[in-house]
Amino acid sequence: MAPSVVLVTGASRFIGAHLAARLAADPSIDRVLGVDTVPPSRELLRGMGRAEFVRADIRNPLIAKVIASAEVDTIMHTSLSSSPGASGGRVAMKxxxxxxxxxxxxxxxxxxxVRRLVLKSTTAVYGSSPRDPAIFTEAMASKALPSGGYAKDAAEIEGYVRGFGRRRPDVSVSVLRFANFIGPRIDTALTRYFALPIVPTVLGYDARMQLLHSEDALAVLEQAAREDLPGMFNVGASGVLLLSQAIRRAGRVQVSLPGSVVGPVSRFFRGTRLLDFTSEQxxxxxFGRVVDTTKLRETFGFTPRWTTRQAFDDFAQGRQLRPLISTEQMHAMENRVMATARALR
Structure with missing residues (x-):
């Protein structure tokens, strides 16, 4: 059954605001409400069209009055935060x-x-460790359970949502585990990381990364709002990129650091507010992370428009990232290194 009144949480952020705008553009949906603790920016608010913004805190029991008075039948829960800095600290984020x-x-x-509940979750619930399988399916659990942060929050939340589904079997519950978002319009810790002129990495590691274009993420959520698609689904683009490949495609300079200095460097970036990387990030x-998306394509009926590589390239082109060192300079440096190595034999 098509939704009549939709409530979108996290409406002051990119995903929530743009999802509300997409749903509001559908004349078959009577009403779209976007809720958050702070209002969206003027740009996001203008783009939301006829969607109504309601300043409300979902931590407050008064959210029940909003849902009841508006006769909401579909809940799109997109407000999970992965950034302690943007949330006012880890305690406030949790x-x-x-x-x-x-x-x-x-x-x-x-x-x-209420007849439909969609949760925007994350593949971070699988964790990242050297003991991980090559590909995670929805039936698999992490080899190293998240000990804190966003991943632990998401795992707890999924448990509460499963409990809700058992108590309300009449409600269609969809849990969407998204890979890391990338794209020219969205701003995340990962997009800021790849936009750094010099990108620090850990010596001896080259993670396999599976990404998802932010426009594909919005399309998946929109489809979940419109259609009755219960279950748990991994959502990611096809293909993978090595971290080193992504850095080169963005035209950045990679600097590999010993593991012992990663902590101080991370604290430095957090202090300058350039990055807000958590331990799970x-x-x-x-170690990276790759998930199987067969269920997304065959059961959910969605195939991402962009592959991981195409999504990353669209991000780099859209942000107008230019190589800091030309190909000629790079080849010259490589030739000098090779010449030095031959002279030392």
Whole structure:
């Protein structure tokens, strides 16, 4: 059954605001509400069209009144935060992610009109470790369970959502585990990382990365809002990129650092607000993560428009990232290194 009244959490952020705009553009949907603790930027608000912004905190039980008074039948929960810095610290981030979801689910539990719940989760729940399988399927669990941060929040939230599904079998519940977003319009810790002129990596590691174009992410969420597609789905583009390949494609300069200095360098970047990398994101850059998307294509019925490589190239071109060192200079440096190595034999 097509949705009538849709509520989108996290409406002040890129994914939530643009999803609300897409749904509001559909005349078959009567009403779209976007909720968040702070209003969207003027640009995002203008782009939301007829979607209504409601300043509300999902951690507050009053969210139940918003859902009941608007007669919401579809909940798009996209407000999970992965950035402690942007959330006011790790404690505030956990409260918004976990406590906020619990209050939202309690409100859904009390509303007889809610018929569909879609959770924007993350493949970070699988973790990143040297013992990981080559590809994770939805049935697999992490070899090293997340010990904290965004990944642990997401794992807890998925558990609460599964419990809600058991209590309300009449509600169609979809859990979408997204790979890391990339694209010219979205701003994340990963896009800021690849935009650095000199990109630090850990010596001895070259992670396999599976990414997802932000426009594909919006398209998946839009389809989940419109169609009855219950279940858990990995959402990622086809193909992988090695971290070193991605850095070269962005025209950046890679600097490999010993593991002992990674912590101080990470703290430096957090202090300058250039990056807000958490420990699980650092592990992702060391070990990578790839998921199987067969279920997404065959059961959900969605095939991403961009491959991982195409999505990354679109990001680099859209951000107008230019090589800091020309191909000729790089070849000259390589030739000098080779000549030096031959002279030392």
């Amino acid at each position: 409260e918004m992610n976990v406590i906020g979801t619990m209050q939202l689910l309690a409100a859904c539990q009390r509303s007889p009109r 650092m592990r992702f850059l060391n």
